[in-house]
Every structure is written in structure tokens, then in C-alpha cells.
Amino acid sequence: MKAPRQGRLVALTLLALVLFSPPLLLLFDRPTDYGFSSLALVLYGCWAGLILLAAIVLEGRDAD
Amino acid sequence: MQTNWIVLTIAFSYLALLFVIAAWGDRRAEQGRSLVNSPTIYALSIAVYCTAWTFYGSVGRAATTGLSFLLIYLGPTLAMLSGWLVLRKMIRIARAQRITSIADFISARYGKSGGLGMLVALIAVIAIMPYIALQLKAITVSYGVLTEYPNLTPPDLSLQDFWNDKAFWVALVLAVFIILFGTRHLDASERHEGMVTAIAFESLVKLFAFIAVGLFVCFALYPGPSALMADAASMLPNLEQHFGLDQIPGGPLGWFGTLILATLAFITLPRQFQVLVVENVNEQHLRRACWLFPLYLLLINLFVIPIALAGMMGGMSEPDSFVLTLPLSAGLDALPLLVFIGGLSAATSMMIVETIALSTMVSNQLVMPLLLRWRSLHLDPSRDLSGWLLGIRRIAIIAILILGYLYHALIGEAYSLVTIGLVSFAAASQFAPALLLGLYWRGASRNGAAAGLLAGITVWAWTLLIPGFALSGWIPTDFIEQGPYGLTLLKPYALFGLEGWDIYTHSLFWSMLVNIGLLVSVSLFSRQTHMEQTQAALFTNALRPEAEMAAIWQGQANRQELFQLVQRYLGKAATVRLLGVEPLDRHDDSPATPAMLAAAEQGLTGALGSATARILINSVVRGEALDMDSILSILDNTSQTLEYNRRLEQKSNELSRISAELRGANDRLRELDRLKDEFLAMVSHELRTPLTSIRAFAEILNDAEAMEPEQRQHFLGIIVRESERLSRLIEEILDMARLESGRMTLSPERCDLSQLTRQAIEAVEQLFQQRGIRLESRLPDTPCPVIADPDRLQQVLINLLDNASKFAGTDTPRVFVDLTALKQRYEVHVEDNGPGIAVAEREKVFEKFHQIEAGHSDKARPQGTGLGLPISRGIINQQGGRLWVADPKTLTGACIVLALPSAPDETQEVSS
Incomplete structure (x- = not known):
């Protein structure tokens, strides 16, 4: 059961790196209704989602 | 505005509370009901990452450079997501080898090299010490804001009347705290359970304080977050330029550079290494910490943007103080105090852990090796040196804090101190190639690591530290604009003409380029010593089960000498516990077992660092200290030939044994064959004797035509007797055969x-x-x-x-x-x-x-x-x-x- 979890964590780390890096970020760097960039909201959302995924992978039933 | 006395009383009461909590934690640890043995406490202690610089500075950065503040937290999130793979390996290695600091770790990885440990310790001290000063400055500034508001005057930083500076007294109290809870005993594992408990508590306090301000701003100052946003949109000019990537220094590239910088620094900062690796009680705790700590970071950053926006709308001058000035301007009393305590907790927790980490490095990697090599000091072999060790570490703690305070008092306003946060991140990240490559690439050698580190730190100094000195006004700034001696290629902020990058990404790029480049290339062209190969194999294979077998000591050591050696550094009680034997008779010269030697080395490593422990153990071990072949043959692929050789030898031994057995069996068979021939000869002889007489008498009877009946009777009698004898003989031969073949059936x-x-x-x-x-x-x-x-x-x-x-x-x-x-x-x-x-x-x-x-x-x-x-x-x-x-x-x-x-x-x- 160890190998799939390690693989998932590697994938998750890479996903985080991609989400937090410029090419994708530039897509979200658009003004919102309030005037400033939506980047902040997207970042916070991605961040929370990654934490949730990490919690699921790490605390999942096949953890041991 | 608060009166001095209330603020002071609360601040020092808070510090007193820390003492109580730490003492409680230590007490519980002694009773065996450790508080620290919990993944939540572990995750909270990692939050020592959030210092006063981030507590106050995040809002400041958000107000001036937009989202760049987030990078400082997204980096650690990346590191923690991969933590189960990378950090767990480090934790396991540190546990197996009793590593006590990042300098010790790197030194141990590269063949327990004392020189490399010294280099890492020196870099850490130079780069991180000013960071401590920054914390003291935050305390002084926030105290000033709290007591002087709304008359904000820049704090008067000088050594003139340091006894009036509260930061001085905080530093003093912290020195006492660290000495009490950081150097209570020298144990094999440099763990400080009481201290970790206090740090975890402080993490809760700062989180609570920051969220309290955030809630106040969002829901008390404004009707809600969306109202706040709407207000900001209408009030602030050019808002569409806010919180975009353009606002980040260096743009998208600067964003990426800082992200990598924060990721690396999170692992390599001495205080992070301390809480992540050294203070880890159980590697399973990492499982929860890997998502709980990023969650903590997310929570503490949730209200940064609203607070920054509110501060900007309030037209306040110092963005770094928005957290304090916003509740103050609303006329609140309690909330600013809470914020002040939150900032204080962020500052003190960082100072405590950083000072312990640095003092361990200074004593184990810098002072002790020098003392031990300094022959003229004549360290009396029979003297108890455990007091010395603790003394050195305490002196180091006081020196570090005093130096930190001096920095703060003398150059507190200088550019180089204000920017030290990211500058020391960049310095710490120089450890990353040696550390991380060393974890996965066995070929990384000591020379490569040393070359990479030296070159990396030199580039760091040229591109960040020295220009900082210039911008602080201590040296002329000409060389920044024109390059040294007019060499434009060497302009520190545009090395080799690389312009348009922000200074941190620029410095990170060049320093990492030479650091990794030299580490790899020198490693590829240099030979590793046996010790390096062994350690490299142990480190890179740490997560494999066969790595459980640690270094095996061979060679001869006197049990009594070993006991005395360990006792000198660890004291008697710890030695008895470690070696599992009572002190022996003075004249006892029984040899120490390999297990005792390994335990002694681990114990000394815990107290002194691996390089020094190695020297000490070598001083009592005669002969080859480490069975290289046995470790290499198991762990090193290249030495698999050795293993094959060993197996071949084993096989040939086996063969010669078998052939000896066969020869023996053959000899026995020959002997039996000879006996069988003899037996046959004898049997035929024995059978022939009666047969001959029977035949002779029968022929006489046959031939004799006239014979006395008497004589005939006599001859017949002989024939009958001899026939009986013959049949008896045959009966016995059959018995014999049954006996020898084991077929004789007995009914006992x-x-x-x-x-x-x-x-x-x-x-x-x-x-x-x-x-x-x-x-x-x-x-x-x-x-x-x-x-x-x-x-x-x-x-x-x-x-x-x-x-x-x-x-x-x-x-x-x-x-x-x-x-x-x-x-x-x-x-x-x-x-x-x-x-x-x-x-x-x-x-x-x-x-x-x-x-x-x-x-x-x-x-x-x-x-x-x-x-x-x-x-x-x-x-x-x-x-x-x-x-x-x-x-x-x-x-x-x-x-x-x-x-x-x-x-x-x-x-x-x-x-x-």
C-alpha cells in the first residue's frame, strides 16, 4: 500500500508546483468585480484544495 | 494607548507563563507521559516558521508588493506536501545517527567531516544571527506603537540607554529560558520537550491573535468581507493593479524564484531543521503535520488582505504596523494588547528555537572540535567534561542573544537588517543542494559539497549581503551601479549582465547554479573515502529496511576506557543507561562489545556532533574502527563484487568441506571392503574345515569295504558332530549378518x-x-x-x-x-x-x-x-x-x- 501513496504524494507536490507557478497563474490574473485581481481568491482556493487532498491521501484508510 | 506598566506586566507575565508551560512539559516528559508525543503538537511547533517578521510583515508586504507575501507560505506548503517522502527520510537518518543540527547532518552525510560541519555552522551563524535582531526590533517597534499611539515616532535605537529598551530585557529573559529548558541535560537525543510544548503554545497564541484582528477588521470595523472589498474598490485608486502578478518584484519570474527560495529555506533554516527533524518524537507524526501545518499557514494568512486593505483605506503610514494600529485607531484596549502578545510570541518562539539550534552548532561544530584538537589546553582525561559542554553551550546562547541585541541596537534601521528575512532565506537555501542531493545521490562527495557551499555562499554574499551593506551606507555604493573596478559584468544586482530580475531570484539563480554545478562536477571528479561511501550509502538508503543495521564497529576497545570516555561527556547516570553496564573495576580490561561501541558513538554524537564523536571513539578503539566491507557489501551496489567474492569463498569452503567428507566416506568404504574380503576369506576357511573332515570321513566310509563296526560308528559320529558344527556356524554367520545390517529383530x-x-x-x-x-x-x-x-x-x-x-x-x-x-x-x-x-x-x-x-x-x-x-x-x-x-x-x-x-x-x- 506504500507505493500508491508515495506516488499520489509526488503527483500532489507536482500539481501544487504547477498551480503555484506562473503559466497557470497568469490565466487567473484577471480583474474581478471589485477591481482587483482574482489571483488571490484562486490561490487561496487551490491552497485549501491541496491541503484537503493531502489530508485525504495521508490519513486515508490505506495509510498503514 | 496603554500605560507602560500594564503592557510590561502583561508581556512579562506572558513570558512567565512560557516558563510554567515549558516546566510542565518537561515534568510530563520525565513522568513518561510526554505532551510532545502528539502529531498536533508537532505540527504546531513547526509553526515557529511564522516569526514576527511575518506576523507584522505579511500585511506590510501585502500593502506594498501585493501577493508576494503568500510565497513565503506557499513554499513551505510545497515542502510539506512532499514531506512524507523527503522529511521522513531526514528524520529517520537523524534518529539512526543521533543528528542534532543541520550542520551535523551535512557533516555526517559527507563522511562525518568536521570541516564541512564547521563551514555550515559558520554560514548559519553569520546569516541567521541578524534574523534574531529583527525579532528584537519587532518587539521594540510594536511596544513603541502600543504605548505611544497615535504619536508614532521611530523608536530610538542606540546602545545609550539599553536598559530602557524592553527588547533588551526580553532577550535577557529568553536567555534564561533557553538555558533552563534548552540545556538542562545532555542527552543522546537533543530533544527539548518542555521547549517544544512552549513553542506549540506560542503558535496557538499568534494564530489566535492574528485571527482576532482579522475578524475584528472584517466584521466589527466593516459589516463584512464583501462590504470591505466594495469599500476598497471605491476608495483606493488603481485597485486593478493590486494583487496581480505585475505587482510582484520581478514579475512572474520573481514569483517563481521566491517560491523556490521559500521552499528550500523552509527545510534548511536551522530552526526549521530543529523542530522538523531533531525534535520529532515519532516519524508517524509527520503524516498529520504534512497537511495540518499548511492548514495553519492558510488560516494565519486568511485575513492578511482584508487587514492590508483596511489599513490602506485608513490612510495609515506604516503598513508593517497595520495589525496594531487598526484596533488602536478604533479605540480598543484589549485587542491591541492581544496583538502585541501575538507578535511577542512569534518573536520569542523564533528566537528560542533559533538560538538553541545555533548554540548546538556553535558548541558541537565550532568550539568542541577546536578544544579537543588544541593540545596545549591539556584537557585532563580524567576530568568530567559534561559540565564543560553545557557551559560552552550556555555561553554560546548568551553570546548569540547579546550579538543579536547589538545588531538590533546598532544597525536596527539599516537596510541590511530590514531585508535580512529573505537574505537569510537565501543563505540557508545554500545548504539545500548538499542536503537534498546528498539524500538521493550517493555520488555526492565531501569535496563537492564543500566547493558548492563555499561558491554558493560567496555568490550570495556578493549579490545580496555586500550590496546590502552598501545600501545601509557603510561602504560606497559605486560598485552596485558600475561594478567593482568598473567591471560591469560583476555588478552585484546584474551579474554577467543578467538584468531585470528581482535581487532574490537573481541571487538564488546564480548561487544555485554554482552551488549545484560545483557539487555535481567536483563529486564526479573526486574519490570518496571509505567513510564517505559508508555514510552516503546509509543516508541514501535510509528508507530501505536493511539500513536499520547501523554502523558496525570492529576493532578492540577496552570497556573501562570506553566507559570513562562517555562518562566524561555525558555524566555517570547517562553512561550507565547508555552502555547498560555498571562502572567496572578499574583494572578490568575486558573488551567492549560492538553494540556498546555503537551505543557510545551514538550517545556522544547526540551531545557533540558526529565528527567529534568519531574522533573521540577512535581515540579508544584500536584497529580498524568500522567494518567497511560488511556495510558496503550490503548497501553499496558497486561493492556487490565483494559480496559475490564472499559467496564464492563460502561456496568453495563448502565444497572443500564436502570433498573432505567424501574422502572420509570413501576411506571408510575401502576399510569396510577390506574387512568384507577378510570376512569372506575367514568364513570360507571356517566352513571348509568341518566340510573337509566330513568329506574325508565320508570318503573313508565309502572306500573302505570292510571296516570294524566300532570304527565306522566313530567316523559317523565325527561326521554328525562336524555337520552340527557347520550348521551352527552358518546359523551364527546369519546372525552376524542380521546384526550388522540391523535386521536382527529383537522383542524386548x-x-x-x-x-x-x-x-x-x-x-x-x-x-x-x-x-x-x-x-x-x-x-x-x-x-x-x-x-x-x-x-x-x-x-x-x-x-x-x-x-x-x-x-x-x-x-x-x-x-x-x-x-x-x-x-x-x-x-x-x-x-x-x-x-x-x-x-x-x-x-x-x-x-x-x-x-x-x-x-x-x-x-x-x-x-x-x-x-x-x-x-x-x-x-x-x-x-x-x-x-x-x-x-x-x-x-x-x-x-x-x-x-x-x-x-x-x-x-x-x-x-x-
Whole structure:
């Protein structure tokens, strides 16, 4: 059961790196209704989602 | 605005509370009910990452450079997501090798190199110490804001009246705290449970304080977050330029650079290494910390943007103080105090952990190695040095805090101190190549690591530190604009013409380029020592199960010397616990076991660092200290040939053993073959003798036409006797063959030996009377139970009596039979008064066809086959008894002894 979890964590780390890096970020760097960039909201959302995924992978039933 | 006294009382009460919590944590640890043994506490202690610089500075950065503040937290999130893979490996290595700091870790990875440890410790001290000053400055500034608001005057930083500076007293209290809870004892593991408990508590306090301000701003100052946003959109000009990537220094590239910088620094900052790796109690805790700590970071950053926006709308001047000034401007009393305590907790927790980490490095990597090498110091070998160690570490703690305070007081406003946060991140990240590559690439060598580190830190100094000095006004700034001596290629912020990058990404790029480049290339072109290879193998294979077997010590060490050595540094109680033996007799020179040597090295590593421990252990170990081959052969792929060699040798040993066995078996077979031939020859000879006489007499009878009936009768009698003899002989040969092939079937039962002997005597009585032999016997009245086949046993007894009768003396032949009961057995002695058996002959009589040369003058040869005694012995042996020739006791001739074990009691036999 160890190998799939390690693989998932590697994938998750890479996903985080991609989400937090410029090419994708530039897509979200658009003004919102309030005037400033939506980047902040997207970042916070991605961040929370990654934490949730990490919690699921790490605390999942096949953890041991 | 608060009065000084209230603020001071609360601040120092808070510090007192820390003492109480730390003492409680230590108490619980001593009782074995550790508080720290919880993944949540572990995750909270990692939050020492959030210092005062981020507590106050995040909002400031958000207000000035937009989202760049987030990078400082997204980096650690990345590191923690991969933490289960990377950090767990580091934790396991640190546990196995008793690593106490990042300098120790890197030194241990590269062959326990003392020089490399020293280099890392030096870099850490130079780069991180100003960071401590930054925390003190935050305390002074926030105290000033809190007590002077709304008259914000920049704090007067000087050494003139340092006793009026609260930061000085905070530093003093912290020194006491760290000495109390950071250097209480020298244990194999440099863990400080009380301290970690206090740090975890502080993390809760700062989170609570920051969220309280955030809630206040979002819901008390404004009706809600969306109202706040709407207000900001209407009030702030050019808002569309806010919080976009354009606002980040260096744009998208700067964003990426800072993200990587924060990721690396999170792992390599000495205080992070301390809480992540050294203070980790159980690697399973990492599982929860890997998502709980990022969650903590998310929570503490949730309200940064609203607070920054509110501050900007309020038109306040110092963005770094928005957290304090916003509640102050609303006229609140309690909330600013809470914020102040939150900032204080962020500052103190960072200072505590950083100081412990640095002092461990200074004492273990810098001071102790020098002291031990300094021969002129004449460290008395018999002196207890554990006090010395603690003393050095305490002095280091005080020195670090005093230096930190001096930085703060003397250059507190300088550019180089204000920017030290990211600058020291960049310095710490120089450890990352040596650390991370060392974890996964076995080829990384000490020379490569040293070259990479030196070059990386030089580039760091040129591109960040020295320009910082210039911008602080300490040296001319010309070289920034024009390059040194007009060499434009070497302009520190645009090295080799690389312009348009932000200074951190620029510095990170160049320093990492030379650091990684040199580490890889020098490693590829240099040879590793045995020690390096071993450590490299142990580090890179740390997560593999076979790495459990740690370094194996060989060589000789005196147990007493080892005990004294460890005792000098760790004290007596810890030594007894570590080595598991009581102090020994002074003259005891028994060798120490490899396990004791390994335990001693680990214990000393925990207190002194791996390089120093190695030197010390080497001082008492004679001969090769480490069994390189055995470790390498297991762990190192390249030395698999060694393993094959070993196996080949094993196989060839096995082969030679087997061939020796075969040779032995062959010899035995040849011997048996020879015996068989002899036996056949003898058997044919024995068979031929009676056959010849039968044939001779039969021919006489056949040829003689007239013969006296008397003589004919005599000849016929001889033929009959010889035929009987022939059939007896064949019977015996068959018996012999059955005995030797193990096919003789015996039916053992419980029988009475004395009764059997009596029956045997009765059977031969007639014969004895005919031969005129006196037969005497001494048999007990009580039964003598044995387990035997009665028929066979009787056959043996009759055979013995018959033999005795043949060899009894000529004049007054006598035979004496004696049955005695001994402890576990019964012995039947059959003696005669004949010539006896010479000592040399005694075993030969049991050989097949062996016949004693006849001593009887009247009988030319004994009437026997020469198989009686061998058969008797075979039968007796098969029934668990023995048959041998002994010295006669009663008579003068031969004495044959038959011994049989006594049968167990009948009751027992029944019950079992």
C-alpha cells in the first residue's frame, strides 16, 4: 500500500508546483468585480484544495 | 494607548507563563507521559516558521508588493506536501545517527567531516544571527506603537540607554529560558520537550491573535468581507493593479524564484531543521503535520488582505504596523494588547528555537572540535567534561542573544537588517543542494559539497549581503551601479549582465547554479573515502529496511576506557543507561562489545556532533574502527563484487568441506571392503574345515569295504558332530549378518536378569559336570528387572558360560558367575581360573573370527567359531547394554562383564 501513496504524494507536490507557478497563474490574473485581481481568491482556493487532498491521501484508510 | 506598566506586566507575565508551560512539559516528559508525543503538537511547533517578521510583515508586504507575501507560505506548503517522502527520510537518518543540527547532518552525510560541519555552522551563524535582531526590533517597534499611539515616532535605537529598551530585557529573559529548558541535560537525543510544548503554545497564541484582528477588521470595523472589498474598490485608486502578478518584484519570474527560495529555506533554516527533524518524537507524526501545518499557514494568512486593505483605506503610514494600529485607531484596549502578545510570541518562539539550534552548532561544530584538537589546553582525561559542554553551550546562547541585541541596537534601521528575512532565506537555501542531493545521490562527495557551499555562499554574499551593506551606507555604493573596478559584468544586482530580475531570484539563480554545478562536477571528479561511501550509502538508503543495521564497529576497545570516555561527556547516570553496564573495576580490561561501541558513538554524537564523536571513539578503539566491507557489501551496489567474492569463498569452503567428507566416506568404504574380503576369506576357511573332515570321513566310509563296526560308528559320529558344527556356524554367520545390517529383530520385554542367569546356569550345568568344572554363582534373591529380549539374552549368557568353561583352568577348573545391582544398571561377571586374556587382546576378542591361541594342551584348539563374542556384543549393544573384558575379581583368569541398564519402575511404566 506504500507505493500508491508515495506516488499520489509526488503527483500532489507536482500539481501544487504547477498551480503555484506562473503559466497557470497568469490565466487567473484577471480583474474581478471589485477591481482587483482574482489571483488571490484562486490561490487561496487551490491552497485549501491541496491541503484537503493531502489530508485525504495521508490519513486515508490505506495509510498503514 | 496603554500605560507602560500594564503592557510590561502583561508581556512579562506572558513570558512567565512560557516558563510554567515549558516546566510542565518537561515534568510530563520525565513522568513518561510526554505532551510532545502528539502529531498536533508537532505540527504546531513547526509553526515557529511564522516569526514576527511575518506576523507584522505579511500585511506590510501585502500593502506594498501585493501577493508576494503568500510565497513565503506557499513554499513551505510545497515542502510539506512532499514531506512524507523527503522529511521522513531526514528524520529517520537523524534518529539512526543521533543528528542534532543541520550542520551535523551535512557533516555526517559527507563522511562525518568536521570541516564541512564547521563551514555550515559558520554560514548559519553569520546569516541567521541578524534574523534574531529583527525579532528584537519587532518587539521594540510594536511596544513603541502600543504605548505611544497615535504619536508614532521611530523608536530610538542606540546602545545609550539599553536598559530602557524592553527588547533588551526580553532577550535577557529568553536567555534564561533557553538555558533552563534548552540545556538542562545532555542527552543522546537533543530533544527539548518542555521547549517544544512552549513553542506549540506560542503558535496557538499568534494564530489566535492574528485571527482576532482579522475578524475584528472584517466584521466589527466593516459589516463584512464583501462590504470591505466594495469599500476598497471605491476608495483606493488603481485597485486593478493590486494583487496581480505585475505587482510582484520581478514579475512572474520573481514569483517563481521566491517560491523556490521559500521552499528550500523552509527545510534548511536551522530552526526549521530543529523542530522538523531533531525534535520529532515519532516519524508517524509527520503524516498529520504534512497537511495540518499548511492548514495553519492558510488560516494565519486568511485575513492578511482584508487587514492590508483596511489599513490602506485608513490612510495609515506604516503598513508593517497595520495589525496594531487598526484596533488602536478604533479605540480598543484589549485587542491591541492581544496583538502585541501575538507578535511577542512569534518573536520569542523564533528566537528560542533559533538560538538553541545555533548554540548546538556553535558548541558541537565550532568550539568542541577546536578544544579537543588544541593540545596545549591539556584537557585532563580524567576530568568530567559534561559540565564543560553545557557551559560552552550556555555561553554560546548568551553570546548569540547579546550579538543579536547589538545588531538590533546598532544597525536596527539599516537596510541590511530590514531585508535580512529573505537574505537569510537565501543563505540557508545554500545548504539545500548538499542536503537534498546528498539524500538521493550517493555520488555526492565531501569535496563537492564543500566547493558548492563555499561558491554558493560567496555568490550570495556578493549579490545580496555586500550590496546590502552598501545600501545601509557603510561602504560606497559605486560598485552596485558600475561594478567593482568598473567591471560591469560583476555588478552585484546584474551579474554577467543578467538584468531585470528581482535581487532574490537573481541571487538564488546564480548561487544555485554554482552551488549545484560545483557539487555535481567536483563529486564526479573526486574519490570518496571509505567513510564517505559508508555514510552516503546509509543516508541514501535510509528508507530501505536493511539500513536499520547501523554502523558496525570492529576493532578492540577496552570497556573501562570506553566507559570513562562517555562518562566524561555525558555524566555517570547517562553512561550507565547508555552502555547498560555498571562502572567496572578499574583494572578490568575486558573488551567492549560492538553494540556498546555503537551505543557510545551514538550517545556522544547526540551531545557533540558526529565528527567529534568519531574522533573521540577512535581515540579508544584500536584497529580498524568500522567494518567497511560488511556495510558496503550490503548497501553499496558497486561493492556487490565483494559480496559475490564472499559467496564464492563460502561456496568453495563448502565444497572443500564436502570433498573432505567424501574422502572420509570413501576411506571408510575401502576399510569396510577390506574387512568384507577378510570376512569372506575367514568364513570360507571356517566352513571348509568341518566340510573337509566330513568329506574325508565320508570318503573313508565309502572306500573302505570292510571296516570294524566300532570304527565306522566313530567316523559317523565325527561326521554328525562336524555337520552340527557347520550348521551352527552358518546359523551364527546369519546372525552376524542380521546384526550388522540391523535386521536382527529383537522383542524386548521386561524380564528378570537374575532368573535368566539362573536358567542359563541350569542349562549348562550338565555340560559343566561332564567336563568336571566347578560352577559357582552369587545371585541376588531380589528380582533384577531389565528390558531385553529374554531368548537372546539367555543365548548370550550361555555363550559366555560356554566360553568360560572352555578356558577354565586345567587342574581344578572353576567358573564363577556374579550378578550385582549397581545404581542404574546390573552387571553379570563371568570369571574363570584359566590363563586369562592379555590387556592387548581384550578388545580383539570381540572381532569376528578372532580366536585366542589355545592354552589348553589337551585340546588343540578351542571348539568355537570365533563369532560368539561379536554376536553377543552386538545383541547386548542393541539392547542398550555393554559387553567388555575386565580384570577378574574373584578368580584369576578371564572376566567378561555384561552390563544392562535397569528397567524403570513398573509403576512408572504403567503410569506413563
